[in-house]
């Protein structure tokens with residue numbers, strides 16, 4: 048099964064068909080403020096002409112028979128169903144024998160029967176943002192008028208289930224829910240969600256002259272935003288969820304970071320950019336054709352060009368994008384280079400790398416101590432699962448084992 052943000056090679060381009068427009072105002076959202084980049088324009092939605100150009104070129108730019116479209120936002124359902132129906136027709140018209148797949152990320156509050164029917168008929172994978180049980184979700188995921196959104200999200204999930212639409216959950220881990228790892232994880236099991244992606248919230252407030260308030264990664268400075276998870280919280284959260292998962296849920300529930308960690312342990316691509324050695328093969332296109340290096344680097348200084356003037360191939364293979372892609376590995380600080388878990392962590396996402404390491408080198412991940420604790424904690428289990436896989440046995444056998452930290456099976 049795909050996840051919403053696999054971004055293993057080859058080349059991907061997320062599309063923002065309604066820019067940063069959204070019916071919610073989640074307090075921690077990194078994307079809402081991107082509308083300020085286009086403050087002088089009125090309509091922040093992609094035109095029919097540009098959509099057609101994108102679909103045609105995106106398909107042609109692929110080097111594999113499969114083509115994955117990722118619809119993202121802002122809120123993707125701020126565009127009408129007719130927009131996506133047209134997109135499907137265009138995909139079919141330009142497919143040229145390739146297999147087309149679609150995934151869409153949504154806050155799920157605007158779902159109805161018609162949307163779900165459409166997703167089912169066209170085989171969409173739907174990523175639903177939900178931050179755990181009601182009290183955690185509603186802490187930050189509110190409407191423009193400050194109303195909670197949990198009930199609407201659950202209504203949306205019920206509709207997806209009713210129509211048999213494939214969906215998975217994206218949950219951010221912030222300063223609040225981070226202290227309740229088991230409540231969060233068990234909630235997803237209770238609602239029968241078998242694919243879960245936990246993403247840490249790490250944002251900094253900084254002064255910029257383009258209207259944006261959140262700082263880009265790899266650049267020092269700014270103040271940690273209060274909704275961010277601390278490195279200690281992140282480490283504890285991951286260890287607690289892992290302990291439950293490794294005893295009861297291996298092979299049944301899939302937590303993206305655990306799968307990626309095992310992949311790196313075994314030596315196969317982790318399937319998620321944050322844990323890969325290099326990244327930069329997943330760009331993002333804004334509603335007006337502007338293309339950026341990554342969804343978390345939508346800043347003027349990381350703009351690669353515009354689809355009206357350059358091709359997708361040119362932008363994604365440009366020197367600027369190659370430099371971005373290599374940055375993750377090239378700018379690793381000494382502490383990472385000497386770390387025994389470098390093979391598993393790879394410094395994680397450059398977005399979160401803005402602190403100094405113990406040698407004074409820049410580019411250390413803010414969450415380093417949390418990740419280090421997590422990798423040390425899971426190492427014996429990962430060793431065991433690797434051994435099972437090496438011997439053509441199921442890694443799920445790990446559920447019968449008991450290890451203490453640092454022990455080797």
Ligand SMILES: C[S@@+](CC[C@H](N)C(=O)[O-])C[C@H]1O[C@@H](n2cnc3c(N)ncnc32)[C@H](O)[C@@H]1O
Pocket residue numbers: 069073075076077078119120121122123152153154174175176177217218219246247248249250
């Ligand atoms: C920006 S939203 C866009 C799609 C849609 N509106 C939604 O909420 O699913 C994509 C994902 O990013 C997550 N997200 C928002 N702000 C974040 C941040 N500061 N750091 C990490 N993830 C964040 C959201 O919770 C959501 O799962």
Ligand code: SF4
Pocket residue numbers: 069070071072073076077078079120121122154176188
């Ligand atoms: S629903 Fe998505 S785009 Fe909208 S504010 Fe929340 S995280 Fe941001």
Ligand code: SF4
Pocket residue numbers: 320321322326327328329341342343344375395396397398
């Ligand atoms: S910067 Fe982070 S999110 Fe963007 S592609 Fe690289 S690892 Fe992935």
Ligand code: SF4
Pocket residue numbers: 382383384386387388389392393394395411412414415416418419
């Ligand atoms: S755990 Fe810390 S030191 Fe080790 S690779 Fe990750 S960020 Fe670098």
